[in-house]
Amino acid sequence: xxxxxxxxxxxxxxxxxxxxxxxxxxxxxxxxxxxxxxxxxxxxxxxxxxxxxxxxxxxxxxxxxxxxxxxxxxxxxxxxxxxxxxxxxxxxxxxxxxxxxxxxxxxxxxxxxxxxxxxxxxxxxxxxxxxxxxxxxxxxxxxxxxxxxxxxxxxxxxxxxxxxxxxxxxx
Amino acid sequence: xxxxxxxxxxxxxxxxxxxxxxxxxxxxxxxxxxxxxxxxxxxxxxxxxxxxxxxxxxxxxxxxxxxxxxxxxxxxxxxxxxxxxxxxxxxxxxxxxxxxxxxxxxxxxxxxxxxxxxxxxxxxxxxxxxxxxxxxxxxxxxxxxxxxxxxxxxxxxxxxxxxxxxxxxxxxxxxxxxxxxxxxxxxxxxxxxxxxxxxxxxxxxxxxxxxxxxxxxxxxxxxxxxxxxxxxxxxxxxxxxxxxxxxxxxxxxxxxxxxxxxxxxxxxxxxxxxxxxxxxxxxxxxxxxxxxxxxxxxxxxxxxxxxxxxxxxxxxxxxxxxxxxxxxxxxxxxxxxxxxxxxxxxxxxxxxxxxxxxxxxxxxxxxxxxxxx
Numbered sequence: 001x002x003x004x005x006x007x008x009x010x011x012x013x014x015x016x017x018x019x020x021x022x023x024x025x026x027x028x029x030x031x032x033x034x035x036x037x038x039x040x041x042x043x044x045x046x047x048x049x050x051x052x053x054x055x056x057x058x059x060x061x062x063x064x065x066x067x068x069x070x071x072x073x074x075x076x077x078x079x080x081x082x083x084x085x086x087x088x089x090x091x092x093x094x095x096x097x098x099x100x101x102x103x104x105x106x107x108x109x110x111x112x113x114x115x116x117x118x119x120x121x122x123x124x125x126x127x128x129x130x131x132x133x134x135x136x137x138x139x140x141x142x143x144x145x146x147x148x149x150x151x152x153x154x155x156x157x158x159x160x161x162x163x164x165x166x167x168x169x170x171x
Numbered sequence: 172x173x174x175x176x177x178x179x180x181x182x183x184x185x186x187x188x189x190x191x192x193x194x195x196x197x198x199x200x201x202x203x204x205x206x207x208x209x210x211x212x213x214x215x216x217x218x219x220x221x222x223x224x225x226x227x228x229x230x231x232x233x234x235x236x237x238x239x240x241x242x243x244x245x246x247x248x249x250x251x252x253x254x255x256x257x258x259x260x261x262x263x264x265x266x267x268x269x270x271x272x273x274x275x276x277x278x279x280x281x282x283x284x285x286x287x288x289x290x291x292x293x294x295x296x297x298x299x300x301x302x303x304x305x306x307x308x309x310x311x312x313x314x315x316x317x318x319x320x321x322x323x324x325x326x327x328x329x330x331x332x333x334x335x336x337x338x339x340x341x342x343x344x345x346x347x348x349x350x351x352x353x354x355x356x357x358x359x360x361x362x363x364x365x366x367x368x369x370x371x372x373x374x375x376x377x378x379x380x381x382x383x384x385x386x387x388x389x390x391x392x393x394x395x396x397x398x399x400x401x402x403x404x405x406x407x408x409x410x411x412x413x414x415x416x417x418x419x420x421x422x423x424x425x426x427x428x429x430x431x432x433x434x435x436x437x438x439x440x441x442x443x444x445x446x447x448x449x450x451x452x453x454x455x456x457x458x459x460x461x462x463x464x465x466x467x468x469x470x471x472x473x474x475x476x477x478x479x480x481x482x483x484x485x486x487x488x489x490x491x492x493x494x495x496x497x498x499x500x501x502x503x504x505x506x507x508x509x510x511x512x513x514x515x516x517x518x519x520x521x522x523x524x525x526x527x528x529x530x531x532x533x534x535x536x537x538x539x540x541x542x543x544x
Contacts, residue, residue: 075210076210088290089337090210090211091214092205092327095340106337110340110341111399114329116329116398117331117399118341118401119332122316123319131328136401
Protein backbone atom coordinates (compact mmCIF):
# COMPACT_ATOMS: atom_id res chain seq x y z
CA UNK A 1 0.00 0.00 0.00
CA UNK A 2 1.32 3.46 -0.91
CA UNK A 3 1.57 6.37 1.47
CA UNK A 4 -1.54 8.56 1.24
CA UNK A 5 0.48 11.70 1.97
CA UNK A 6 3.45 11.52 -0.42
CA UNK A 7 2.16 8.76 -2.70
CA UNK A 8 5.71 7.47 -3.13
CA UNK A 9 6.81 5.31 -0.25
CA UNK A 10 5.16 2.24 1.21
CA UNK A 11 2.69 3.00 3.98
CA UNK A 12 3.90 1.38 7.17
CA UNK A 13 1.81 3.36 9.65
CA UNK A 14 -1.90 2.67 9.77
CA UNK A 15 -4.12 4.89 11.87
CA UNK A 16 -7.78 4.32 12.52
CA UNK A 17 -9.76 7.09 14.12
CA UNK A 18 -13.33 6.79 15.25
CA UNK A 19 -14.83 10.16 16.01
CA UNK A 20 -18.53 10.64 16.73
CA UNK A 21 -19.28 7.29 15.14
CA UNK A 22 -17.41 8.10 11.94
CA UNK A 23 -14.45 5.86 11.13
CA UNK A 24 -11.51 7.26 9.16
CA UNK A 25 -8.35 5.46 8.17
CA UNK A 26 -4.94 6.90 7.36
CA UNK A 27 -2.11 4.94 5.77
CA UNK A 28 1.20 6.77 5.58
CA UNK A 29 4.95 6.15 5.49
CA UNK A 30 7.26 6.67 8.44
CA UNK A 31 8.77 9.87 7.07
CA UNK A 32 5.40 11.57 6.47
CA UNK A 33 4.23 10.39 9.89
CA UNK A 34 7.16 12.00 11.63
CA UNK A 35 6.70 15.17 9.55
CA UNK A 36 3.08 15.29 10.71
CA UNK A 37 4.20 14.84 14.29
CA UNK A 38 2.86 11.32 14.67
CA UNK A 39 5.16 9.33 16.96
CA UNK A 40 6.61 6.27 15.25
CA UNK A 41 8.63 4.44 17.87
CA UNK A 42 8.91 0.91 16.57
CA UNK A 43 9.91 -0.41 19.94
CA UNK A 44 8.60 0.87 23.24
CA UNK A 45 10.64 0.14 26.32
CA UNK A 46 8.90 -1.64 29.13
CA UNK A 47 9.42 1.38 31.37
CA UNK A 48 7.87 3.70 28.81
CA UNK A 49 4.93 1.34 28.49
CA UNK A 50 4.57 1.26 32.23
CA UNK A 51 4.72 5.03 32.62
CA UNK A 52 2.07 5.20 29.95
CA UNK A 53 -0.13 2.67 31.75
CA UNK A 54 0.31 4.61 34.96
CA UNK A 55 -0.46 7.88 33.27
CA UNK A 56 -3.81 6.67 31.95
CA UNK A 57 -4.90 5.46 35.36
CA UNK A 58 -7.24 7.68 37.32
CA UNK A 59 -5.42 10.40 39.21
CA UNK A 60 -4.56 9.78 42.85
CA UNK A 61 -7.18 12.22 43.92
CA UNK A 62 -9.86 10.42 41.94
CA UNK A 63 -8.81 7.11 43.43
CA UNK A 64 -8.05 7.81 47.06
CA UNK A 65 -9.02 11.40 47.75
CA UNK A 66 -6.57 14.19 48.42
CA UNK A 67 -4.89 12.65 51.48
CA UNK A 68 -3.35 9.63 49.70
CA UNK A 69 -1.76 11.79 47.08
CA UNK A 70 0.73 13.10 49.58
CA UNK A 71 1.73 9.58 50.69
CA UNK A 72 5.48 9.29 50.98
CA UNK A 73 7.30 6.04 51.63
CA UNK A 74 8.99 6.47 55.04
CA UNK A 75 11.96 4.35 53.91
CA UNK A 76 12.88 5.79 50.54
CA UNK A 77 10.84 9.00 50.29
CA UNK A 78 9.20 7.72 47.12
CA UNK A 79 5.88 9.13 45.96
CA UNK A 80 3.28 7.93 43.48
CA UNK A 81 4.19 10.85 41.32
CA UNK A 82 7.78 9.64 40.94
CA UNK A 83 6.56 6.14 40.23
CA UNK A 84 4.43 7.54 37.41
CA UNK A 85 7.41 9.29 35.89
CA UNK A 86 10.11 6.66 36.35
CA UNK A 87 8.25 3.36 36.09
CA UNK A 88 10.26 1.76 38.88
CA UNK A 89 9.75 1.79 42.63
CA UNK A 90 12.05 3.17 45.30
CA UNK A 91 12.26 0.28 47.77
CA UNK A 92 10.63 -3.07 48.58
CA UNK A 93 8.40 -1.39 51.19
CA UNK A 94 6.70 0.64 48.44
CA UNK A 95 4.70 -2.45 47.54
CA UNK A 96 3.06 -2.13 50.98
CA UNK A 97 2.84 1.66 51.20
CA UNK A 98 1.29 2.03 47.74
CA UNK A 99 -0.45 -1.35 47.55
CA UNK A 100 -3.87 0.11 46.72
CA UNK A 101 -2.53 2.21 43.89
CA UNK A 102 -0.28 -0.54 42.55
CA UNK A 103 -2.80 -3.38 42.50
CA UNK A 104 -4.66 -2.42 39.31
CA UNK A 105 -1.34 -1.86 37.55
CA UNK A 106 0.09 -5.18 38.77
CA UNK A 107 -3.02 -7.05 37.66
CA UNK A 108 -2.88 -5.43 34.26
CA UNK A 109 0.78 -6.33 33.79
CA UNK A 110 0.28 -9.95 34.85
CA UNK A 111 -2.89 -11.07 33.13
CA UNK A 112 -5.16 -10.37 36.09
CA UNK A 113 -2.94 -12.13 38.66
CA UNK A 114 -2.13 -10.42 41.93
CA UNK A 115 -0.58 -13.05 44.18
CA UNK A 116 2.63 -15.03 43.95
CA UNK A 117 2.84 -18.65 42.87
CA UNK A 118 6.20 -20.39 42.68
CA UNK A 119 9.54 -20.44 44.46
CA UNK A 120 9.65 -19.32 48.10
CA UNK A 121 12.94 -18.58 49.89
CA UNK A 122 13.88 -21.42 52.26
CA UNK A 123 14.91 -18.83 54.82
CA UNK A 124 11.37 -17.60 55.43
CA UNK A 125 9.88 -18.53 58.81
CA UNK A 126 8.08 -21.90 58.51
CA UNK A 127 4.63 -20.46 59.09
CA UNK A 128 5.09 -17.86 56.35
CA UNK A 129 6.27 -20.57 53.94
CA UNK A 130 3.26 -22.73 54.78
CA UNK A 131 0.96 -19.75 54.38
CA UNK A 132 2.32 -19.03 50.91
CA UNK A 133 2.29 -22.67 49.83
CA UNK A 134 -1.27 -23.20 51.09
CA UNK A 135 -2.43 -20.09 49.28
CA UNK A 136 -0.83 -21.43 46.09
CA UNK A 137 -2.44 -24.86 46.50
CA UNK A 138 -5.85 -23.31 47.07
CA UNK A 139 -5.48 -21.27 43.89
CA UNK A 140 -4.46 -24.35 41.92
CA UNK A 141 -7.52 -26.13 43.36
CA UNK A 142 -9.80 -23.32 42.20
CA UNK A 143 -8.26 -23.52 38.72
CA UNK A 144 -8.62 -27.31 38.59
CA UNK A 145 -12.29 -27.05 39.53
CA UNK A 146 -12.78 -24.32 36.94
CA UNK A 147 -11.13 -26.50 34.27
CA UNK A 148 -13.25 -29.46 35.45
CA UNK A 149 -10.09 -31.47 36.13
CA UNK A 150 -11.61 -33.30 39.11
CA UNK A 151 -8.83 -35.85 39.40
CA UNK A 152 -6.28 -33.08 39.95
CA UNK A 153 -8.73 -31.23 42.21
CA UNK A 154 -9.08 -34.29 44.48
CA UNK A 155 -5.30 -34.63 44.71
CA UNK A 156 -4.90 -30.96 45.55
CA UNK A 157 -7.67 -31.12 48.17
CA UNK A 158 -5.89 -34.03 49.88
CA UNK A 159 -2.61 -32.17 49.75
CA UNK A 160 -4.18 -29.07 51.34
CA UNK A 161 -5.77 -31.18 54.07
CA UNK A 162 -2.46 -32.91 54.80
CA UNK A 163 -0.61 -29.63 54.96
CA UNK A 164 -3.23 -28.08 57.27
CA UNK A 165 -3.17 -31.07 59.60
CA UNK A 166 0.62 -31.04 59.69
CA UNK A 167 0.43 -27.42 60.74
CA UNK A 168 -2.25 -28.20 63.34
CA UNK A 169 -4.63 -25.86 61.58
CA UNK A 170 -7.99 -27.46 60.87
CA UNK A 171 -9.04 -24.77 58.42
CA UNK B 172 40.03 -10.99 31.94
CA UNK B 173 41.63 -10.67 28.52
CA UNK B 174 38.97 -10.03 25.91
CA UNK B 175 41.06 -11.63 23.21
CA UNK B 176 40.69 -14.96 25.05
CA UNK B 177 37.08 -14.85 23.91
CA UNK B 178 36.92 -12.56 20.95
CA UNK B 179 38.21 -15.05 18.36
CA UNK B 180 35.89 -17.79 19.49
CA UNK B 181 32.30 -18.65 19.03
CA UNK B 182 30.33 -18.66 22.27
CA UNK B 183 28.72 -21.96 23.36
CA UNK B 184 25.15 -20.73 23.17
CA UNK B 185 25.67 -19.77 19.52
CA UNK B 186 27.23 -23.06 18.42
CA UNK B 187 24.18 -24.08 16.38
CA UNK B 188 23.75 -27.28 18.38
CA UNK B 189 21.17 -28.64 20.83
CA UNK B 190 17.55 -29.76 20.44
CA UNK B 191 15.58 -28.12 17.60
CA UNK B 192 18.74 -26.25 16.59
CA UNK B 193 17.53 -25.71 13.03
CA UNK B 194 15.11 -23.08 14.38
CA UNK B 195 15.89 -22.53 18.08
CA UNK B 196 19.30 -20.87 18.30
CA UNK B 197 19.45 -20.54 22.07
CA UNK B 198 17.51 -20.68 25.34
CA UNK B 199 17.90 -18.19 28.16
CA UNK B 200 16.42 -17.82 31.62
CA UNK B 201 16.86 -14.75 33.74
CA UNK B 202 15.92 -14.15 37.39
CA UNK B 203 15.52 -10.73 39.02
CA UNK B 204 16.37 -10.45 42.72
CA UNK B 205 16.90 -7.67 45.25
CA UNK B 206 18.43 -7.63 48.70
CA UNK B 207 16.14 -7.04 51.67
CA UNK B 208 17.04 -3.99 53.72
CA UNK B 209 18.24 -1.95 50.77
CA UNK B 210 16.43 0.51 48.54
CA UNK B 211 15.98 -0.22 44.84
CA UNK B 212 18.76 1.18 42.70
CA UNK B 213 17.08 4.34 41.43
CA UNK B 214 16.73 5.54 45.04
CA UNK B 215 20.21 4.46 46.15
CA UNK B 216 23.13 6.76 46.81
CA UNK B 217 26.42 5.85 45.15
CA UNK B 218 27.64 4.60 48.55
CA UNK B 219 24.65 2.27 48.94
CA UNK B 220 25.12 0.96 45.40
CA UNK B 221 28.78 0.28 46.15
CA UNK B 222 27.80 -1.55 49.34
CA UNK B 223 25.28 -3.77 47.51
CA UNK B 224 27.82 -4.45 44.76
CA UNK B 225 30.53 -5.43 47.25
CA UNK B 226 28.21 -7.75 49.19
CA UNK B 227 26.90 -9.56 46.11
CA UNK B 228 30.32 -9.76 44.48
CA UNK B 229 31.92 -11.36 47.53
CA UNK B 230 29.06 -13.88 47.88
CA UNK B 231 29.07 -14.84 44.20
CA UNK B 232 32.84 -15.09 43.89
CA UNK B 233 33.04 -17.38 46.93
CA UNK B 234 30.36 -19.84 45.79
CA UNK B 235 30.99 -22.98 43.80
CA UNK B 236 28.78 -22.17 40.82
CA UNK B 237 29.83 -25.25 38.88
CA UNK B 238 31.95 -23.25 36.44
CA UNK B 239 35.07 -21.14 36.62
CA UNK B 240 33.98 -17.49 36.81
CA UNK B 241 35.60 -14.08 36.47
CA UNK B 242 34.50 -10.62 37.55
CA UNK B 243 34.14 -7.51 35.38
CA UNK B 244 33.82 -4.03 36.92
CA UNK B 245 31.38 -2.88 34.27
CA UNK B 246 31.50 0.80 35.30
CA UNK B 247 35.28 0.89 34.92
CA UNK B 248 35.49 -0.78 31.51
CA UNK B 249 35.69 1.29 28.30
CA UNK B 250 32.68 1.52 26.04
CA UNK B 251 34.15 -0.93 23.52
CA UNK B 252 34.50 -3.65 26.14
CA UNK B 253 30.95 -3.07 27.36
CA UNK B 254 29.62 -3.28 23.80
CA UNK B 255 31.62 -6.46 23.25
CA UNK B 256 29.96 -8.05 26.29
CA UNK B 257 26.54 -6.95 24.99
CA UNK B 258 27.22 -8.54 21.58
CA UNK B 259 28.02 -11.82 23.31
CA UNK B 260 24.83 -11.49 25.40
CA UNK B 261 26.90 -11.57 28.60
CA UNK B 262 25.44 -8.30 29.86
CA UNK B 263 22.34 -6.35 28.83
CA UNK B 264 22.44 -3.10 26.90
CA UNK B 265 20.82 -1.47 29.94
CA UNK B 266 23.76 -2.65 32.08
CA UNK B 267 26.28 -1.37 29.54
CA UNK B 268 24.69 2.10 29.42
CA UNK B 269 23.75 2.57 33.10
CA UNK B 270 25.73 4.72 35.54
CA UNK B 271 27.19 4.08 38.98
CA UNK B 272 28.96 1.12 40.60
CA UNK B 273 28.02 -2.08 38.79
CA UNK B 274 29.59 -5.35 37.75
CA UNK B 275 29.16 -8.79 36.27
CA UNK B 276 30.24 -12.26 37.32
CA UNK B 277 30.69 -14.28 34.15
CA UNK B 278 31.32 -17.99 33.71
CA UNK B 279 34.32 -18.67 31.50
CA UNK B 280 32.16 -20.97 29.38
CA UNK B 281 29.79 -17.98 28.99
CA UNK B 282 26.69 -20.00 29.90
CA UNK B 283 26.08 -18.05 33.11
CA UNK B 284 26.19 -14.35 34.06
CA UNK B 285 25.21 -12.49 37.20
CA UNK B 286 24.69 -8.78 36.57
CA UNK B 287 25.13 -6.77 39.75
CA UNK B 288 23.27 -3.46 40.03
CA UNK B 289 21.46 -3.70 36.70
CA UNK B 290 17.80 -2.59 37.06
CA UNK B 291 17.59 -4.85 40.11
CA UNK B 292 20.39 -5.56 42.57
CA UNK B 293 20.94 -8.97 41.02
CA UNK B 294 20.04 -10.36 37.63
CA UNK B 295 21.07 -13.96 37.04
CA UNK B 296 21.05 -15.46 33.59
CA UNK B 297 21.75 -18.89 32.14
CA UNK B 298 22.18 -19.36 28.39
CA UNK B 299 22.36 -22.60 26.41
CA UNK B 300 22.41 -23.60 22.76
CA UNK B 301 19.20 -24.89 21.16
CA UNK B 302 16.01 -25.62 23.05
CA UNK B 303 17.23 -26.42 26.58
CA UNK B 304 14.93 -24.44 28.83
CA UNK B 305 14.51 -27.15 31.43
CA UNK B 306 18.28 -27.48 31.83
CA UNK B 307 18.53 -23.66 32.09
CA UNK B 308 15.79 -23.65 34.74
CA UNK B 309 17.52 -26.33 36.83
CA UNK B 310 20.88 -24.59 36.68
CA UNK B 311 19.55 -21.13 37.53
CA UNK B 312 17.40 -22.46 40.38
CA UNK B 313 20.43 -24.21 41.89
CA UNK B 314 22.55 -21.05 41.65
CA UNK B 315 19.74 -18.88 43.02
CA UNK B 316 19.32 -21.21 46.04
CA UNK B 317 23.07 -21.14 46.72
CA UNK B 318 23.03 -17.33 46.77
CA UNK B 319 19.83 -17.22 48.80
CA UNK B 320 21.49 -19.27 51.55
CA UNK B 321 23.99 -16.41 51.99
CA UNK B 322 21.85 -13.27 51.58
CA UNK B 323 18.32 -12.19 52.35
CA UNK B 324 16.20 -11.45 49.30
CA UNK B 325 13.34 -8.93 49.34
CA UNK B 326 10.26 -11.16 49.31
CA UNK B 327 6.61 -10.74 50.26
CA UNK B 328 4.18 -13.64 50.79
CA UNK B 329 1.63 -11.80 48.68
CA UNK B 330 3.75 -10.56 45.77
CA UNK B 331 6.71 -12.97 45.82
CA UNK B 332 10.18 -11.66 44.92
CA UNK B 333 10.01 -7.87 44.97
CA UNK B 334 11.51 -6.12 41.96
CA UNK B 335 12.20 -2.49 41.07
CA UNK B 336 9.72 -2.64 38.20
CA UNK B 337 6.33 -4.23 38.94
CA UNK B 338 6.46 -6.00 35.54
CA UNK B 339 9.06 -8.46 36.94
CA UNK B 340 7.30 -9.04 40.25
CA UNK B 341 6.58 -12.53 41.65
CA UNK B 342 8.91 -15.18 40.27
CA UNK B 343 11.14 -12.54 38.65
CA UNK B 344 11.64 -15.05 35.85
CA UNK B 345 12.05 -14.15 32.20
CA UNK B 346 12.19 -17.15 29.88
CA UNK B 347 13.44 -16.35 26.37
CA UNK B 348 14.26 -18.31 23.26
CA UNK B 349 16.11 -16.97 20.24
CA UNK B 350 14.60 -18.22 17.01
CA UNK B 351 15.92 -18.12 13.46
CA UNK B 352 12.92 -17.57 11.18
CA UNK B 353 14.04 -16.63 7.69
CA UNK B 354 11.37 -18.69 5.90
CA UNK B 355 8.55 -16.89 7.69
CA UNK B 356 10.08 -13.64 6.45
CA UNK B 357 10.49 -14.90 2.87
CA UNK B 358 6.88 -16.10 2.79
CA UNK B 359 5.63 -12.81 4.28
CA UNK B 360 4.31 -14.40 7.44
CA UNK B 361 6.38 -12.59 10.07
CA UNK B 362 3.52 -10.24 10.90
CA UNK B 363 1.24 -13.24 11.41
CA UNK B 364 3.80 -14.86 13.69
CA UNK B 365 4.16 -11.66 15.73
CA UNK B 366 0.41 -11.43 16.19
CA UNK B 367 0.16 -15.11 17.17
CA UNK B 368 2.90 -14.60 19.75
CA UNK B 369 1.13 -11.57 21.17
CA UNK B 370 -2.08 -13.59 21.42
CA UNK B 371 -0.15 -16.10 23.53
CA UNK B 372 0.82 -13.15 25.77
CA UNK B 373 4.46 -13.30 24.71
CA UNK B 374 6.83 -10.44 24.05
CA UNK B 375 8.61 -10.56 20.67
CA UNK B 376 11.62 -8.56 19.61
CA UNK B 377 14.04 -8.66 16.75
CA UNK B 378 17.68 -9.24 17.66
CA UNK B 379 20.89 -7.82 16.21
CA UNK B 380 19.04 -5.26 14.19
CA UNK B 381 17.14 -2.05 14.31
CA UNK B 382 13.39 -2.07 14.78
CA UNK B 383 11.23 -5.08 15.42
CA UNK B 384 11.89 -6.76 12.08
CA UNK B 385 15.38 -8.08 12.53
CA UNK B 386 17.81 -8.02 9.62
CA UNK B 387 19.28 -11.24 10.95
CA UNK B 388 15.88 -13.00 11.01
CA UNK B 389 16.61 -13.72 14.66
CA UNK B 390 13.73 -13.10 17.02
CA UNK B 391 13.46 -13.42 20.76
CA UNK B 392 10.22 -14.45 22.40
CA UNK B 393 9.74 -14.11 26.15
CA UNK B 394 7.04 -14.53 28.76
CA UNK B 395 5.43 -11.34 30.02
CA UNK B 396 3.60 -12.63 33.07
CA UNK B 397 5.84 -13.23 36.07
CA UNK B 398 3.27 -13.11 38.86
CA UNK B 399 0.75 -15.80 39.75
CA UNK B 400 2.28 -18.47 37.51
CA UNK B 401 5.03 -20.73 38.81
CA UNK B 402 8.48 -20.98 37.22
CA UNK B 403 7.85 -24.63 36.39
CA UNK B 404 4.56 -23.81 34.70
CA UNK B 405 6.09 -21.05 32.55
CA UNK B 406 8.98 -23.28 31.42
CA UNK B 407 6.67 -26.23 30.70
CA UNK B 408 4.34 -24.01 28.68
CA UNK B 409 7.28 -22.83 26.56
CA UNK B 410 8.67 -26.33 26.04
CA UNK B 411 5.39 -28.11 25.40
CA UNK B 412 3.24 -25.53 23.66
CA UNK B 413 4.89 -22.30 22.57
CA UNK B 414 8.14 -23.55 21.04
CA UNK B 415 6.77 -26.61 19.19
CA UNK B 416 4.03 -24.45 17.70
CA UNK B 417 6.37 -21.73 16.48
CA UNK B 418 9.02 -24.19 15.25
CA UNK B 419 6.36 -26.00 13.23
CA UNK B 420 5.26 -22.66 11.77
CA UNK B 421 8.78 -21.90 10.50
CA UNK B 422 9.30 -25.46 9.25
CA UNK B 423 6.05 -25.34 7.30
CA UNK B 424 7.26 -22.13 5.68
CA UNK B 425 10.56 -23.86 4.76
CA UNK B 426 8.66 -26.76 3.19
CA UNK B 427 6.50 -24.28 1.32
CA UNK B 428 9.60 -22.60 -0.11
CA UNK B 429 11.04 -25.94 -1.16
CA UNK B 430 7.83 -27.26 -2.70
CA UNK B 431 6.31 -24.18 -4.26
CA UNK B 432 8.82 -21.39 -4.36
CA UNK B 433 12.18 -22.93 -5.07
CA UNK B 434 13.27 -20.02 -7.28
CA UNK B 435 12.83 -17.50 -4.47
CA UNK B 436 14.78 -19.74 -2.10
CA UNK B 437 17.61 -20.34 -4.56
CA UNK B 438 17.72 -16.70 -5.57
CA UNK B 439 18.16 -15.60 -1.94
CA UNK B 440 20.85 -18.17 -1.20
CA UNK B 441 22.75 -17.63 -4.48
CA UNK B 442 22.65 -13.83 -4.13
CA UNK B 443 23.84 -14.05 -0.52
CA UNK B 444 26.76 -16.24 -1.59
CA UNK B 445 27.69 -14.01 -4.49
CA UNK B 446 27.61 -10.83 -2.42
CA UNK B 447 29.40 -12.24 0.59
CA UNK B 448 32.12 -13.80 -1.59
CA UNK B 449 32.71 -10.63 -3.58
CA UNK B 450 31.84 -7.54 -1.57
CA UNK B 451 34.62 -5.22 -0.46
CA UNK B 452 32.50 -3.08 1.84
CA UNK B 453 29.68 -4.59 3.81
CA UNK B 454 27.66 -3.08 6.66
CA UNK B 455 26.80 -5.06 9.75
CA UNK B 456 23.10 -5.02 8.81
CA UNK B 457 23.75 -6.34 5.30
CA UNK B 458 26.07 -9.06 6.58
CA UNK B 459 23.46 -10.20 9.13
CA UNK B 460 20.82 -10.26 6.41
CA UNK B 461 22.91 -12.28 3.94
CA UNK B 462 24.42 -14.69 6.46
CA UNK B 463 20.88 -15.50 7.56
CA UNK B 464 20.13 -16.87 4.08
CA UNK B 465 23.26 -19.03 4.13
CA UNK B 466 22.23 -20.39 7.53
CA UNK B 467 18.79 -21.19 6.11
CA UNK B 468 20.30 -23.10 3.17
CA UNK B 469 22.64 -25.12 5.38
CA UNK B 470 19.90 -25.93 7.89
CA UNK B 471 17.51 -27.03 5.16
CA UNK B 472 20.20 -29.29 3.74
CA UNK B 473 21.13 -30.76 7.12
CA UNK B 474 17.69 -31.16 8.68
CA UNK B 475 15.39 -31.60 5.68
CA UNK B 476 17.80 -33.17 3.21
CA UNK B 477 17.01 -30.29 0.84
CA UNK B 478 18.88 -30.25 -2.44
CA UNK B 479 18.54 -27.40 -4.92
CA UNK B 480 21.17 -25.95 -7.27
CA UNK B 481 21.98 -23.10 -4.86
CA UNK B 482 21.96 -25.25 -1.72
CA UNK B 483 24.23 -27.80 -3.41
CA UNK B 484 26.68 -25.07 -4.39
CA UNK B 485 26.56 -23.65 -0.86
CA UNK B 486 27.29 -27.06 0.66
CA UNK B 487 30.19 -27.56 -1.73
CA UNK B 488 31.92 -24.45 -0.34
CA UNK B 489 34.88 -25.21 1.82
CA UNK B 490 35.31 -22.95 4.76
CA UNK B 491 38.88 -21.90 5.18
CA UNK B 492 38.42 -20.95 8.82
CA UNK B 493 37.23 -24.33 10.01
CA UNK B 494 39.08 -27.53 10.61
CA UNK B 495 36.43 -29.50 8.83
CA UNK B 496 36.56 -29.32 5.07
CA UNK B 497 33.01 -28.14 4.66
CA UNK B 498 30.91 -25.12 5.50
CA UNK B 499 28.88 -25.57 8.68
CA UNK B 500 26.36 -23.62 10.74
CA UNK B 501 29.23 -23.06 13.18
CA UNK B 502 31.19 -21.23 10.48
CA UNK B 503 28.21 -19.03 9.67
CA UNK B 504 27.54 -18.23 13.33
CA UNK B 505 31.22 -17.53 13.91
CA UNK B 506 31.29 -15.08 10.97
CA UNK B 507 28.08 -13.54 12.28
CA UNK B 508 29.50 -12.91 15.77
CA UNK B 509 33.05 -11.99 14.77
CA UNK B 510 31.91 -9.35 12.30
CA UNK B 511 29.69 -7.47 14.78
CA UNK B 512 31.13 -3.96 15.34
CA UNK B 513 32.67 -4.43 18.83
CA UNK B 514 34.08 -7.88 17.98
CA UNK B 515 35.72 -6.50 14.84
CA UNK B 516 37.40 -3.73 16.80
CA UNK B 517 38.50 -5.86 19.74
CA UNK B 518 40.10 -8.36 17.34
CA UNK B 519 41.69 -5.58 15.29
CA UNK B 520 43.14 -4.09 18.46
CA UNK B 521 41.82 -0.55 18.09
CA UNK B 522 38.69 1.38 17.27
CA UNK B 523 37.76 1.75 13.61
CA UNK B 524 35.42 4.10 11.78
CA UNK B 525 32.39 2.69 9.94
CA UNK B 526 34.06 2.48 6.51
CA UNK B 527 37.09 0.64 7.85
CA UNK B 528 34.82 -1.70 9.76
CA UNK B 529 32.83 -2.42 6.60
CA UNK B 530 36.04 -3.17 4.68
CA UNK B 531 37.43 -5.43 7.40
CA UNK B 532 34.10 -7.25 7.76
CA UNK B 533 33.92 -7.85 4.01
CA UNK B 534 37.47 -9.21 3.98
CA UNK B 535 36.91 -11.63 6.86
CA UNK B 536 33.79 -13.01 5.21
CA UNK B 537 35.36 -13.14 1.74
CA UNK B 538 38.37 -15.02 3.05
CA UNK B 539 36.20 -17.50 4.90
CA UNK B 540 33.85 -18.24 2.03
CA UNK B 541 36.24 -18.32 -0.87
CA UNK B 542 36.40 -21.72 -2.44
CA UNK B 543 39.65 -23.46 -1.64
CA UNK B 544 41.37 -24.98 -4.62
